[in-house]
Amino acid sequence: MKLINLLPILLITLSLNLFAQNENTLKQESESVPPFQKLYLHTDHEFYFYGDTIWFAAYLLHPQTHQPVKTDCNLYVELADSSANIVHQELFPIHQGFCPGQLSLNDPNLKEGNFLIRAYTDLLGAYGDDMNFSKPISIARVKNKVLYEQHQNRITKVSIDLFPEGGFLLADTYNQMAFTATDGAGRRIDIRGKLINRAGEELLKFASLYDGMGIIHFVPEQKETYTLEIDGYPNVEYNFPEIMNSGVKLMVTRQNKNGVELVINSNNPEENGTYSVAAMHRGILTSYTDVGSCETEKTVSIKNELLKTGINRMVVLDKNLVPLSERLVFIDNSDCAALDISLNNSHFVPREEVEIEVIGNKKISLKEQVNLSVTVVDKNSFPTTGVTQNIKSYLLLDSELRGYIANPAGYFIDEPTVSSAQKLNLLMLTHGWSNYIWNSLAEKEKTPDFETRLGLTLSGTLKNYYQTKRLNDGNVMLSVSTSENEFMQFTPSDSLGRYTFKNVQFYDSATVIVQGTNRKNKTNTTVSLNNFQFASPGITPAEIAMMRNLSDMPVSLLQKKYENDLELKEFFPDRYAHLIGEINVIADKPKEENKGRIQIYSEPTYTIEMVDNAYAYPDIIEYLKGRVPGGFGGIYLIDGIEITGIDSMFNPVTSIPMEMIERVEILKRAQAAIFGMQGAHGAVNIILKRGGEYAPSPNTLKGTLVRRIQGFSSYREFYSPKYTSENIHSEIPDKRTTLYWNPSVSLNHGKASISFFTCDNISDYKIYIEGISENGTICLGEAEFTVNEKDRNSNDF
Known part of the structure; x- marks a missing residue:
């Protein structure tokens, strides 16, 4: 065979080998991305009053598969106010990826306003402030009169952020540039405007499409300067992106159920090289296409079966696999399981039983374990647009993107003027690949140092009595006494006189005694106890924006709460009173049993x-x-x-x-x-x-510390009354906002039955069900019903 005939074969072989090597390199890099966790809290609602309880269900999931994490660990939950102060903290244990819990809003120092529920684990805390879970809520106090008014915000200044598709503007080629518009307080506003060139000519008009976001389509010219004019707002702040004279950039031209069509644009054919396009999903390579040389334009199509539900990162690479341009694309392959919720009726009267049947769909196996949390609440306990966050929006959006996302659950709802696909495309353009969590994870060489904990870590140092020498040959005893049980642990001090008790587990508060002895078993020592409070991650600007932009509490909810409290006060006049004065004990305290204590004998001598x-x-x-x-x-x-x-x-x-x-x-x-x-x-x-009876003495003892310490917070069951013929006519008002809350509902052969009773409030009620299957399938269900004073069978319905 002639050499000239061998050359094409050799070139093709070399090209295929290089393609395979590049793809393998990308796969190895994607597999080396250190894992973290996704943590989500489903709360019973978003608007609360002083004295209420925030009920929640926590889901700790694998970040890529969304399967429940099987390693038990600590869950840290806290409440932050709008001044970035932590006003409340609780510790809960997560078992097999799930944890029910509650936060009581009964602190007399708690002010009204917008707050943030924050939650994290030790691993999430090690990754930085952006990884923890955050959700804004509003807390109000009922006053003697309802004087709340909704004020219209006066807009004195408009700020516009501009986001060129692919990361930059490329001269003399077609470009898409997304924008977001905000007022002086950082709230999104809708705008209309014009793009003006240096000569003052109007090139085009543009307008926001959704939540202050929109797209400007134009062909920027080299050495031209552009300005924006916004209708009605003379004071506009913005920075127009730099226009690159040469380069290679990526654009999305079409996206439908069949796949995504991409275009690689280049405005300098003389500098063409060889390129490739990679698609990644949560750090894993899902598609790799060898593009070859690129002249002025090259089209690449990626089929939907090669992409995954959620955010997919598209990137153009040069021959050395250096990223040149990136774009985020959201794919919705309908992988989530829509739960079917059927009720025994759609209209009810007060104190009537509501029966619900929850049925999974074909995406969930009948043998598959499914964990669900259910809330049934007054419709006014959420903004008029509905829930601002659910498990789907958090796992697919909030946990994947840095920065503030207003009403993330709303991105999955079609509206008359804008579809869900259009909303998600705007979000991908305005947040950009630089805010994609998996990009920053790929830059980490290894998983951050951390230690999985389940319980408290109590540590300190042991010194001699005069604190002049650390004791490296001493022993330390830890005694923990609660109202339920007691236990003791022992450990030696190390070469630097340090001691550590790991994973000390108890619920509620306990009396903790730490005692150190020297090598002669004498307590002529001084023992210290380090600060065992969990370190709260810093509050980010995005979290501040969440609180600032939360919708106002509906006046109807405030009015209803005021009226309900007046009615309740007639039956419970001391409902909010504090007991002050002398307390007379008129009976002896019953002798406590040996519950929780080890006793292998019947009676002592x-x-x-x-x-x-x-x-x-x-x-x-x-x-x-x-x-x-x-x-x-x-x-x-x-x-x-x-x-x-x-x-x-x-x-x-x-x-x-x-x-x-x-x-x-x-x-x-x-x-x-x-x-x-x-x-x-x-x-x-x-x-x-017992720990509940002992108050530590202020007297100091040699080598001994006595402290009162808070451990895990106990979960208490949500109270939902049951009405029978004996109590249905009780005159005591039933004014519950949350009719039903259950953080632990399981599907049995694909079904679950729930029942509860309505209260005396006349209102519309929402049922929200969220959860996850053992294989990581997101589950969502929603329904509603009405409670009316009239009989449900009357002609008024």
Whole structure:
């Protein structure tokens, strides 16, 4: 065969090899993107009043598959005010990717206004402030009169941000340039305007299409300057993008159910090289196309089956895989499961039972585990446009894009003048690839250092009594006492005198004792306890914008709340009163059971109660002397747990504060025989007071710290009354805003049944159901019904 015939084959082979190498390189880079998490909170509504409870269901999901994270960890939830102050913090445990919880709005110092619910895990906190979950809410107080007014904002200044498609304007070629318009307070406004050239000629008119966003289509000329004139607003601030004389940029010319059509534009054919187009979804390469050389224009089509639901990053690469131009495209392949919600009726009377059946669709297997959270609330508890955020909008938009997104759930709703596809295209253009979370993750070399925690980490240092030397051979005891149980842990100090107790788990508040001993088991030490409060991520400008732009609370909701409170006050006149004055105890407190304490014997030989003068004794050993017939000794226990480290010179129980001890149980002879040879000389079981009863003494003890610490917040069940023939005519008003809340509804063979009762409020009600399947399928359902005083069968309906 002649050499001339071999050359085309060799060139094709080399080209294919290079193409394969480039694609493999991109795949390896995409696979090396460090994983993080997506965290979403579904709340029962968005408008609250002082004294209400914010009910939520937390979903912790894999960032790419949206499958529930199986590793249990801490969930940090906090409330921030509009001045960026953290006003409330709670800690919850996430199990198997889910966590129910609540925040009580009963702090008397809580002011009304817009707030932010923020939530994060240790891993999300390690990635930075942009990764945590945020949601704006409004909290109001009911006054003697409803004087709330909705004020029209006077617009004195307009700011316009300009976003060229592909990242820059390219001279002498067709360009799309998106824009957003805001007022002086940063709120989006709709505008109309003109594009003017240097000579003052009007080139075109433009207008916003949705939420202050729109697109300007034009061909910029080299060395030309352009200005914007906005109708009705003489004071306009903007920075017109630089016009590049040469370059390669990417544009989207068509997008439909079949796929996306892209155009690569170049205005300098003499500098043409070889190019490729890659499509990525959440850091994973989904499509790679070798374009070859590019003259002035090249069209590339990518089929929909090669793209994934959500944000897809399109990028033009040179032969060295250096990005030249990028574009975000949103694809909706209808992967979400729309839940079917059927009610036993659409109209109800007060205190009538509502029955709901929830049915999944074919996207969910009948054997697949599905976790749902359900809220049924007064329609006025949300803005007039409906929920501003749901699990779909958060997982597909908020968690993928940096910056403020107004009403993200609204982007998936078609309107008469603008479709969902048009809204999403505007969002992709105005946020741009630089705000795409996965771009910043790709730049990280490794996962940030962090430690998965489930519970508190209590740490500190152990020094000698005069704090002149760190003790590297000491021991530290941790004792935790709650109203339900007690437990103890021990750990040695390290070479620098440090100690750490990891994953200390308890609910509500507890009395925590930290005691350090030296190598001789003496408490001639000083023990410190580091700050164990979780570090709150900084509040970002986007979060401030969320609070600032939240819709005003409807006047109808404020009026209804005021009227409801007046009616409730007739039955509960002291509803909001604070009890001040003397409290008389008219009965003895019942003796507490040994619930939560370890006790393997039936009855002790002797029980020594603490009397009033017990606190005058230096320790429990001195107190017991002379009070136990025949003396005492043998092994020592605290709440049934044997204490080690006792020798002829030191007994660690002498360091227990006397005010912590409730009683001492002495076991002798047969009762102590259960401890075997160790119980031959008897046993002394020291019973500590419950955490809820013990108030730490201000007196300092050698080597001992006593603190009151808040642990996990307990979840309490949402109360939903049931009406029967016995109570349906009760005169006590039922004025609930939330009729039903359940954070843990599961589909059984694709179905779930729910029932609850309406209240006395006459209103329209919304049912919102959100959730995720074990395979990561997003689930959404929505329905509504009306409660009216008249019988539902009357002709008025």
